[in-house]
Amino acid sequence: xxxxxxxxxxxxxxxxxxxxxxxxxxxxxxxxxxxxxxxxxxxxxxxxxxxxxxxxxxxxxxxxxxxxxxxxxxxxxxxxxxxxxxxxxxxxxxxxxxxxxxxxxxxxxxxxxxxxxxxxxxxxxxxxxxxxxxxxxxxxxxxxxxxxxxxxxxxxxxxxxxxxxxxxxxxxxxxxxxxxxxxxxxxxxxxxxxxxxxxxxxxxxxxxxxxxxxxxxxxxxxxxxxxxxxxxxxxxxxxxxxxxxxxxxxxxxxxxxxxxxxxxxxxxxxxxxxxxxxxxxxxxxxxxxxxxxxxxxxxxxxxxxxxxxxxxxxxxxxxxxxxxxxxxxxxxxxxxxxxxxxxxxxxxxxxxxxxxxxxxxxxxxxxxxxxxxxxxxxxxxxxxxxxxxxxxxxxxxxxxxxxxxxxxxxxxxxxxxxxxxxxxxxxxxxxxxxxxxxxxxx
Amino acid sequence: xxxxxxxxxxxxxxxxxxxxxxxxxxxxxxxxxxxxxxxxxxxxxxxxxxxxxxxxxxxxxxxxxxxxxxxxxxxxxxxxxxxxxxxxxxxxxxxxxxxxxxxxxxxxxxxxxxxxxxxxxxxxxxxxxxxxxxxxxxxxxxxxxxxxxxxxxxxxxxxxxxxxxxxxxxxxxxxxxxxxxxxxxxxxxxxxxxxxxxxxxxxxxxxxxxxxxxxxxxxxxxxxxxxxxxxxxxxxxxx
Numbered sequence: 001x002x003x004x005x006x007x008x009x010x011x012x013x014x015x016x017x018x019x020x021x022x023x024x025x026x027x028x029x030x031x032x033x034x035x036x037x038x039x040x041x042x043x044x045x046x047x048x049x050x051x052x053x054x055x056x057x058x059x060x061x062x063x064x065x066x067x068x069x070x071x072x073x074x075x076x077x078x079x080x081x082x083x084x085x086x087x088x089x090x091x092x093x094x095x096x097x098x099x100x101x102x103x104x105x106x107x108x109x110x111x112x113x114x115x116x117x118x119x120x121x122x123x124x125x126x127x128x129x130x131x132x133x134x135x136x137x138x139x140x141x142x143x144x145x146x147x148x149x150x151x152x153x154x155x156x157x158x159x160x161x162x163x164x165x166x167x168x169x170x171x172x173x174x175x176x177x178x179x180x181x182x183x184x185x186x187x188x189x190x191x192x193x194x195x196x197x198x199x200x201x202x203x204x205x206x207x208x209x210x211x212x213x214x215x216x217x218x219x220x221x222x223x224x225x226x227x228x229x230x231x232x233x234x235x236x237x238x239x240x241x242x243x244x245x246x247x248x249x250x251x252x253x254x255x256x257x258x259x260x261x262x263x264x265x266x267x268x269x270x271x272x273x274x275x276x277x278x279x280x281x282x283x284x285x286x287x288x289x290x291x292x293x294x295x296x297x298x299x300x301x302x303x304x305x306x307x308x309x310x311x312x313x314x315x316x317x318x319x320x321x322x323x324x325x326x327x328x329x330x331x332x333x334x335x336x337x338x339x340x341x342x343x344x345x346x347x348x349x350x351x352x353x354x355x356x357x358x359x360x361x362x363x364x365x366x367x368x369x370x371x372x373x374x375x376x377x378x379x380x381x382x383x384x385x386x387x388x389x390x391x392x393x394x395x396x397x398x399x400x401x402x403x404x405x406x407x408x409x410x411x412x413x414x415x416x417x418x419x420x421x422x423x424x425x426x427x428x429x430x431x432x433x434x435x436x437x438x439x440x441x442x
Numbered sequence: 443x444x445x446x447x448x449x450x451x452x453x454x455x456x457x458x459x460x461x462x463x464x465x466x467x468x469x470x471x472x473x474x475x476x477x478x479x480x481x482x483x484x485x486x487x488x489x490x491x492x493x494x495x496x497x498x499x500x501x502x503x504x505x506x507x508x509x510x511x512x513x514x515x516x517x518x519x520x521x522x523x524x525x526x527x528x529x530x531x532x533x534x535x536x537x538x539x540x541x542x543x544x545x546x547x548x549x550x551x552x553x554x555x556x557x558x559x560x561x562x563x564x565x566x567x568x569x570x571x572x573x574x575x576x577x578x579x580x581x582x583x584x585x586x587x588x589x590x591x592x593x594x595x596x597x598x599x600x601x602x603x604x605x606x607x608x609x610x611x612x613x614x615x616x617x618x619x620x621x622x623x624x625x626x627x628x629x630x631x632x633x634x635x636x637x638x639x640x641x642x643x644x645x646x647x648x649x650x651x652x653x654x655x656x657x658x659x660x661x662x663x664x665x666x667x668x669x670x671x672x673x674x675x676x677x678x679x680x681x
Binding site: 046053072075076079080082083196197199200202204205206207209210229311327329 | 493495497498539555560
């Protein structure tokens with residue numbers, strides 16, 4: 001699993017590249033790898049394009065085939081591959097035909113809608129391919145279980161696209177600061193959120209002149225073109241915002257704590273997008289028992305407002321709070337005034353002293369005896385200089401070459417994702433769910 | 443007003459008719475009144491509805507013009523017409539990555555899949571053939587407005603030479619560091635929105651309009667949803 005990323009690796013990769021962080025040590029071999037890997041792209045919608053752009057920076061990949069049921073996406077995939085590698089890949093609208101026809105494929109990158117993740121991943125694994133599959137693993141926990149079983153049955157690699165697991169910022173924070181320096185003291189609470197503006201959460205538009213034939217849509221499980229374009233809002237096709245956005249961050253809760261929560265209590269509603277099947281805002285409470293003690297975590301996903309700090313995870317301890325995000329601008333570390341000095345950590349390059357927030361003028365409503373001293377602000381000593389998905393894909397392809405181990409294989413992804421499958425049921429039933437072995441295991 | 447009748451030249455879709463709006467200007471970044479031809483009439487065109495998708499990426503370019511919150515006000519000579527509707531478009535990239543060149547002059551300015559053209563990375567151009575020389579007063583551009591972003595090295599030129607070797611007039615250039623090699627410009631980078639960008643054609647005479655770009659703040663690619671060229675045709679079709 002994740003190789004510890006220490007300060008030396010962190011800073012070595014920074015040298016010569018400005019204020020940037022490179023990949024962790026585990027990834028370096030992948031960067032230099034030259035053994036050709038024949039890749040099939042399965043699904044070339046918005047996320048498929050994001051992954052392809054991230055893969056464009058990875059040497060040694062040969063995109064042999066692409067598959068998408070929408071001719072518009074398929075043509076785009078073929079054109080982008082041609083532009084990148086100078087040869088046109090074979091295009092397919094049906095994955096079964098692709099797997100039956102193409103010889104010599106080493107890997108598939110699956111970025112289809114959530115309800116197709118499990119069937120497509122299992123098909124590819126059983127065809128002898130290694131698979132990188134976007135998260136959420138599936139729209140159902142049983143679909144995710146099938147993926148774990150298929151990975152272990154076939155012995156092929158299956159990486160799930162929780163890309164923060166390979167992000168040097170997250171690896172450094174977990175291994176060096178939280179586990180190594182125990183900088184937080186005892187973590188007691190976690191707070192996470194993804195607040196997205198209502199304008200950024202509208203239905204995805206499409207040109208009706210390019211619609212897929214109804215019989216094709218039906219064959220692949222879509223009632224109509226709107227459902228094909230906006231599958232994330234339908235309960236039979238996806239897990240909704242708590243899955244699309246929240247899964248990335250709740251995964252970090254579980255990964256950093258190293259345990260699954262023992263309960264979840266959630267609420268949600270159709271507060272703005274009243275026609276959608278999935279809730280447009282969800283708030284969830286998780287209770288954990290960790291070796292250090294109890295931890296309570298709160299997570300909210302809003303598709304109705306962007307205010308409140310964007311998207312981040314906040315690990316709140318007795319000596320420090322770490323705000324971490326895929327965006328460096330949201331990443332800060334706050335030292336409690338009672339914590340031991342961090343001057344040595346700064347002098348040794350583990351942290352940078354941040355800019356102190358401007359002192360606020362006293363106001364009449366402040367009761368000084370109720371307030372704690374303001375924490376000092378610190379920052380990480382570097383930053384990621386790659387597209388956010390690239391390190392995770394590098395880890396996958398390095399693992400295919402036998403030069404690394406997966407940072408988020410299907411079994412470990414399942415262990416972290418399993419509690420997330422119970423958020424919507426808790427919100428729908430308006431009940432706290434005690435998470436047992438039955439809820440959390442394959 | 444006579445000019446509003448020119449909207450008939452824009453093949454508005456049913457969706458646009460129900461959701462779009464016809465709006466006149468006031469460039470929020472400008473404080474000294476409307477630009478364009480003094481004493482002219484406001485340029486009016488169909489504006490697409492707002493449709494923003496996903497999480498925006500930070501826009502990090504110097505001297506960025508503030509995103510407008512309303513349609514820009516721009517004055518053009520009375521009698522100005524939309525000249526580019528349905529006209530032939532060519533490009534430096536013979537194999538667009540997404541979409542087709544005819545999308546640029548099809549009158550459909552919506553965001554979303556199937557409405558935009560994507561050209562490959564690095565400096566690329568598209569070129570509209572107006573089929574005859576014209577006195578060009580404005581070029582209205584929508585690169586990609588479902589995500590707030592700024593395109594690099596936006597350069598707009600007019601010429602009677604289809605190769606743009608001779609008689610070239612540059613009417614807009616925000617290549618602040620001459621990374622294009624075409625020359626340093628003094629116009630400001632700007633944020634893509636549904637309001638598009640009105641570029642002053644300066645009543646330049648020419649048959650061809652060429653627009654350059656060099657990627658954007660979200661990715662390396664070049665995009666166009668629609669380009670409208672406004673002006674007055676000067677005569678018979680030239681060979």
